[in-house]
C-alpha cells in the first residue's frame with residue numbers, strides 16, 4: 038500500500054510517499070481502507086517536533102480517519118469487512134480507572150493515532166476495534182473526516198466539559214478553524230448567542246455564515262473591548278479557546294462573572310501569565326478539555342447526518358500532495374478543514 042511517511046521532523050518536515058506491505062490486524066484490531074483523513078494542527082506538531090513526547094520515525098501521520106473495514110483480526114466482535122467507520126484518535130485501554138468512568142481521552146495508557154502509531158495518511162490503517170464508531174447511514178466519508186476529530190473536540194467542550202444554557206453568550210475563538218467552525222454551529226444549536234473572532238475578512242465572513250451573530254477582528258489590539266460592548270459590558274458566559282498565548286490571556290477580559298473558559302489547545306503558545314485575582318473574585322472557571330469520547334463522535338456525526346451541523350471543507354488533496362496540504366495549514370489561510378484522500 039501507499040503511505041505518506043514523515044522521515045525527518047522540521048518546519049517543513051521531510052515526507053516520503055512509500056510503498057509498504059499491506060498491514061495485518063492483530064488481536065482486537067481491524068484494518069480500515071482510508072477514504073478520507075482530516076489534517077489537524079496535531080499533524081503539524083508531529084511534523085515540526087512540537088509535541089512533548091518522542092516520536093520514532095518514520096511515522097505516518099493522520100488521526101481523523103473515515104473509511105471501510107477491510108480486514109478483521111481475532112477477538113473482534115461486532116464488526117465486519119465493509120462496515121463504514123470513523124476512528125476515535127485518542128486510543129484508550131478500556132480498563133483503567135479513567136476509561137471505566139467514561140473519560141477515555143485521559144486514559145492512563147492513552148495513545149494518539151497518527152502519532153504514537155501509524156495513522157490515516159495511507160491507503161490502509163490498523164485501528165483497535167474498540168476505537169471504532171459506525172458512520173450514520175447516508176453520511177459521506179468527507180463529512181466524517183472533516184468532523185470526527187475537530188468537530189467532536191468542539192462537541193466535547195460544549196456538552197461534556199461544560200454545558201450551555203439557551204440564551205448564554207458564547208465566544209468561539211478562531212471561528213474559521215476546524216474546532217471553531219464546529220463550535221459555532223454546536224453552540225448555536227444549543228441556543229447560545231454566539232460571538233466569534235477572525236483575523237481576516239474571509240474568516241469573519243465564514244464565522245457569520247455559520248451562525249455567529251457578531252465576529253470581531255482579532256488583529257485589533259483591544260478586541261476584548263468589542264466583545265464586552267456586544268454583551269452590554271457584561272461579558273460572555275463561556276469561551277471556547279484553542280489558541281493559547283496572549284489570546285488566551287485576553288479571553289479573561291471577555292469573561293462575565295461566573296463565566297467559564299474551556300481550552301483544548303495552544304497553537305500560539307503553551308506558557309501564559311495568569312492573574313488569579315479576577316479568576317477567584319469573579320468566581321470564574323478554567324477547564325481543560327482533551328480529545329473526545331466515542332459518544333461525542335457519535336453525536337457529532339449524527340448531527341451531521343440530519344444537517345444540524347455542516348462540515349466546512351477548505352480543500353482536498355490526494356495522498357501524493359499531502360506535504361502541500363501541511364504547508365497550507367501552516368500558512369493559517371485555511372477556511373475550515375483540509376482533507377487527504379488516499380483512495
Ligand SMILES: [Zn+2]
Nearest residue numbers: 130133136144
Ligand atoms: Zn484506559
